[in-house]
Amino acid sequence: MTSKVNGSSILKQVKSRLAEFQNICNQEQVTIIRFLPPETEQDPIELAKYEAARFSTEHKAKTFSALGCQVKQPILDSLTTPDVFRNLLIEANANSVGLIVQNPIPDDLKKLLPQISFEKDIDGMRSDNPYFPTSATSETIYRLVESFAQEGDTVAVVGAGGYVGEGVVKLLKEAGIDTIEIEIGDDETQTRKANIVVSATGTPELLDEQHIIPEHRLVVDAGFIPGEGKPRGDVSRSAYDIPQHLTPVPGGVGPFQMATLLERLVSQVSGREIEPWVYPAPEPALDKDNELDQSTIETFSDVANFYREEAKDKGVNRLVNDDYVLEFSDDKLTISATDERGVIFTETNDRVQYAVTSEDIRMFESYEQELFPERYSEIDPEIEVEDDGWEID
The missing domain is CATH 3.40.50.10860 (Leucine Dehydrogenase, chain A, domain 1)
Structure with a gap:
């Protein structure tokens, strides 16, 4: 969702x-x-x-x-x-x-x-x-992208040559973020190559299911086209439920832009530097390439897979959390996580919305220590394991 x-x-x-x-x-x-x-x-x-x-x-x-x-x-x-x-x-x-x-x-x-x-x-x-080198809307969009961007990401900017889009591209490049610059009439399906999509053309429903995919971590719709009924944006409402995060029209970029303008005005009048608003970044997704997460998966997999009967006795096959359930499937030999919306993670699907916490890891390790005592016989008990600091969303 x-x-x-x-x-x-x-x-x-x-x-x-x-x-x-x-x-x-x-x-x-x-x-x-x-x-x-x-x-x-x-x-x-x-x-x-x-x-x-x-x-x-x-x-x-x-x-x-x-x-x-x-x-x-x-x-x-x-x-x-x-x-x-x-x-x-x-x-x-x-x-x-x-x-x-x-x-x-x-x-x-x-x-x-x-x-x-x-x-x-x-x-x-x-x-x-020199004080405000881009429009307030451009800065607003950049701040949102900054909250969601991860190392190595690419951001597609549709309408890159326009008043807003040009400013967004400028700020992204200054931050060292790779961009795909797209104009109306170009191959707009290039958006599919990006991790994040920004559209600032003012063309109603320019982007739809052909351009927006589930792998998009964020889609910023900066369009605002009044008409009969509710205003429309650059993104068709048929694509609203596809990306992981999306700024809706209305209620998305507009209020953020007003907040940016207020900060700029007060800074100018007061002569003081105003701390900019920051949108809270989403919780880190579980990445199989991440050493900590990979270790957790391997631990759970070892315990649940190779010692299935012993793991069952100790309740390792199923971990119930406030936000998700981690479960090992005996017949499919896979690990999965589910929440109220359904499956959010399997061993072959890294699109996760809840990270495994340090508490979960300690629980897994306690199970593992009981099942594999020989692995812990030479570990110095005085060595502290650094907390990863992740929390459940």
Whole structure:
């Protein structure tokens, strides 16, 4: 079963943690500018982007207001002239502690974004910003990936050349994480080669069962396409139950992004370094290549397989835990683990969601010591075994 990575709890924690800064943020102005779609625009996908900008503006305004800020929300026509836009940026830059311009932005106006000073560009619209070198969404996605990534992983980024995707790729490469960069129209099934998938195209249901596989440890859906009923993301709902973890739409990346923006704003206003939120990494999966886990499997296998009758007498064939049951099958001669959802591990399946604990290992070793006393006759009792520190999820 896919575990949903929801951002509401992180946003709530960040709001609570930053509440102490309300006194310095109170009555400070934040400006969020957005554009109306061109009157001639008929493409539903493009129109949805403007609707998403409206939705995002409203949520940002609500988030900043909760900190005591006064939020101005200028709405501009798509035919706004460069002079009008420049003057608005200069005024807002002078009077605001934070200034955001929502995408989509008319192409001829993007060149004016450098009118925003670095420290007030809290959404990282300026690529040369030393304080916020990527968008808040890009940083948010990177933080999520960082929590789930393991050594040697590859991350597929769909929409790698876009505003968000480009920032994600930049941060991943800086961290030494291998990437597969995919654009719309490329072979999107390249995602199947990755351990983690990020999609940031704004194209509804671009990825489905052809692109998402059970081996994906995390799928980050950064799309948000409003429409009739519930908003859609880049990932089809038909694929929602395939990966191990997934950020849903809505409720996934959006709240995490708001938490990132709050941290950036408070850092800018207070002049203090704010500790970034961190999504708790999932419990380590049982990896047969891991020395400790392999030892545990071998111990259990030795006891249960080669000394089946003695093991049965001592209850080694079945270990009942709060979260799973480890069991040795007499007829199939295999080890398996099951939880309330069914089988989560066999000797030939390393997709596990609960790690074996040190307590389990000590239990196995106590059984083994009784059954194989000769193995322990020369062991120094003063030598301490280092605890692996793993816990049951």
